[in-house]
Amino acid sequence: MDDPASLPASFDDRFAGLAAIAYRVSFRILGSRPEAEDVAQETLARAYVRWSRVEGHAEPWVARVAANQALKVVSRRQRRAPRDPKAPADDLDTVALTRLGLAGALESLPRRQREVLVLRYLADLPEEAVARHLGCAVGTVKQHAHRGLSKLRVLLDPGAELIGEATNGHSGLFRPAPTVETKRPTPKP
Amino acid sequence: MLQHLDDPDPFDASPALRAGVQRRAAQLRRRRVSFASVVAIVVVFGFATASFAWVRMRDDNIQRVHLADGTLTDVAPSEPVDIVLVGSDSVSTEMGGPRADVVMLVRLDPAAGSLHILSFPRDLIDPRTGGRMADVLVGHDATAVVDSVHLLVSVPIHHYIQLDFQGFVALVNEMGGVRLDVSAPIADRFTGLSLPAGCSQLDGTTALGLVRSRHLEVDGVADPTSDLGRTTREQAFITAALAQLSSSATDPLTLDRYARILGDHAVLDDKLDFTHLVALGRELRNVAPNAIESFTLPSTPATQNGAAVLISSAADADMARRFLIDGTLPGSSTPQDGAPRLRITSC
Numbered sequence: 001m002d003d004p005a006s007l008p009a010s011f012d013d014r015f016a017g018l019a020a021i022a023y024r025v026s027f028r029i030l031g032s033r034p035e036a037e038d039v040a041q042e043t044l045a046r047a048y049v050r051w052s053r054v055e056g057h058a059e060p061w062v063a064r065v066a067a068n069q070a071l072k073v074v075s076r077r078q079r080r081a082p083r084d085p086k087a088p089a090d091d092l093d094t095v096a097l098t099r100l101g102l103a104g105a106l107e108s109l110p111r112r113q114r115e116v117l118v119l120r121y122l123a124d125l126p127e128e129a130v131a132r133h134l135g136c137a138v139g140t141v142k143q144h145a146h147r148g149l150s151k152l153r154v155l156l157d158p159g160a161e162l163i164g165e166a167t168n169g170h171s172g173l174f175r176p177a178p179t180v181e182t183k184r185p186t187p188k189p
Numbered sequence: 190m191l192q193h194l195d196d197p198d199p200f201d202a203s204p205a206l207r208a209g210v211q212r213r214a215a216q217l218r219r220r221r222v223s224f225a226s227v228v229a230i231v232v233v234f235g236f237a238t239a240s241f242a243w244v245r246m247r248d249d250n251i252q253r254v255h256l257a258d259g260t261l262t263d264v265a266p267s268e269p270v271d272i273v274l275v276g277s278d279s280v281s282t283e284m285g286g287p288r289a290d291v292v293m294l295v296r297l298d299p300a301a302g303s304l305h306i307l308s309f310p311r312d313l314i315d316p317r318t319g320g321r322m323a324d325v326l327v328g329h330d331a332t333a334v335v336d337s338v339h340l341l342v343s344v345p346i347h348h349y350i351q352l353d354f355q356g357f358v359a360l361v362n363e364m365g366g367v368r369l370d371v372s373a374p375i376a377d378r379f380t381g382l383s384l385p386a387g388c389s390q391l392d393g394t395t396a397l398g399l400v401r402s403r404h405l406e407v408d409g410v411a412d413p414t415s416d417l418g419r420t421t422r423e424q425a426f427i428t429a430a431l432a433q434l435s436s437s438a439t440d441p442l443t444l445d446r447y448a449r450i451l452g453d454h455a456v457l458d459d460k461l462d463f464t465h466l467v468a469l470g471r472e473l474r475n476v477a478p479n480a481i482e483s484f485t486l487p488s489t490p491a492t493q494n495g496a497a498v499l500i501s502s503a504a505d506a507d508m509a510r511r512f513l514i515d516g517t518l519p520g521s522s523t524p525q526d527g528a529p530r531l532r533i534t535s536c
Contacts, residue, residue: 015210019202028194036196041206045213051223095194102194119192 026070060133063123074103113148248463250452262345269298275351299472306483349458356454357392370536377402388536425482429535432478
């Protein structure tokens with residue numbers, strides 16, 4: 001860790017996997033390749049400088065930091081070019097609108113619920129890993145995920161109608177369950 | 190569940206990303222180091238400022254008295270320091286001013302690690318005023334007290350400390366009391382003092398009763414030594430208290446409580462600032478209990494205007510000066526005939 005020229009073996013071995021998590025999490029929020037790459041780079045650099053402390057739970061750590069960094073980018077974007085929430089969203093496609101809603105919703109959730117949603121649905125970590133990282137029972141993770149999701153749906157509701165037109169009644173954030181999906185055409189991402 | 194938000198193009202950790210991570214990590218590490226040093230500087234500076242402010246605040250709280258120029262002599266660090274110590278009934282100016290209940294001259298020799306306590310009897314005639322030592326403080330004149338002491342023993346005096354009775358009580362209580370072993374049961378109907386023979390823990394009020402007692406009954410028999418006996422009890426008490434003080438804590442909080450007590454109950458000369466006082470306290474702690482000697486200025490009974498007084502001669506002053514400087518005690522100083530023998534020691 002003291003030699004800046006080379007990464008320590010344990011970090012190097014997991015670099016690709018961790019970078020992929022960081023990129024996935026931030027792209028899901030940001031939807032832009034250069035921005036998501038920047039977030040992934042920043043996140044991995046931060047993991048690297050405190051690697052001895054991060055190593056034991058690197059995947060959830062990276063996912064969390066990447067999500068926070070990505071949300072920061074979103075708010076920076078909005079500060080630069082504020083969007084009137086009532087303005088027609090013609091210039092945005094459904095997925096972009098979903099991302100906007102997702103970022104806003106994540107910001108407004110209680111910390112615990114946000115963490116569970118980030119780890120479980122943005123980083124696609126299994127429930128057990130999320131529970132281990134947060135130091136709680138799997139049941140608690142399920143509970144937080146459930147509550148978080150339903151709040152997210154409520155928070156996204158104002159846009160639901162608009163999105164609904166384009167997405168056949170789905171909020172656009174969450175794909176319908178597979179059984180439903182067979183009956184209705186999946187909205188194009 | 191959110192796969193539809195994913196990048197349709199595959200992502201792989203490119204060498205460029207690796208290089209970027211390394212570059213950024215080096216930057217972060219430098220920043221972390223400099224952040225840590227900024228925090229360290231802020232903490233150190235803040236602590237220094239806070240302690241300085243604290244010392245100033247405590248210092249400002251303590252009553253100061255300016256003695257006439259030439260009364261006090263400057264003293265170099267680690268040189269023996271001579272302090273006039275006055276125990277008064279009050280530091281307030283109300284009710285006609287304080288009276289000096291106890292006047293002592295103490296010499297603290299940091300190099301030798303010794304403490305010599307010279308007491309002045311209350312009824313001793315003050316050669317400067319012709320009145321009694323007990324009345325020397327009336328009028329609140331610290332310069333007068335130091336001048337009188339100087340005239341009696343002619344040693345240069347460096348500092349002046351005056352403490353009132355409540356301050357004495359508070360200091361003893363702050364120490365957690367003082368343990369004394371008395372060889373016989375003692376009582377004083379005037380101060381309400383009553384101690385069994387053996388070791389007991391004296392709180393501030395009891396200790397004050399002991400050092401102020403002039404009508405002591407030892408084992409039920411009145412002690413004829415009156416004020417002179419009282420002086421030796423004061424000295425015994427101070428010796429015990431100092432021996433036990435060295436084992437008590439000197440953390441900043443304890444120091445702060447002592448400083449508060451001094452702020453409420455003491456008057457110091459204006460050359461004795463708080464840092465000085467703390468240094469004196471530290472030197473006091475280095476004094477071994479067996480290096481504490483006490484002595485009362487010798488004197489001869491006389492009568493003045495029908496009142497019993499004491500007068501000291503030039504030879505008496507020489508004896509006191511010798512004692513102060515090297516702790517020499519003149520031959521036998523047995524108590525007066527028929528006086529019940531009372532021994533008071535630390536336990």
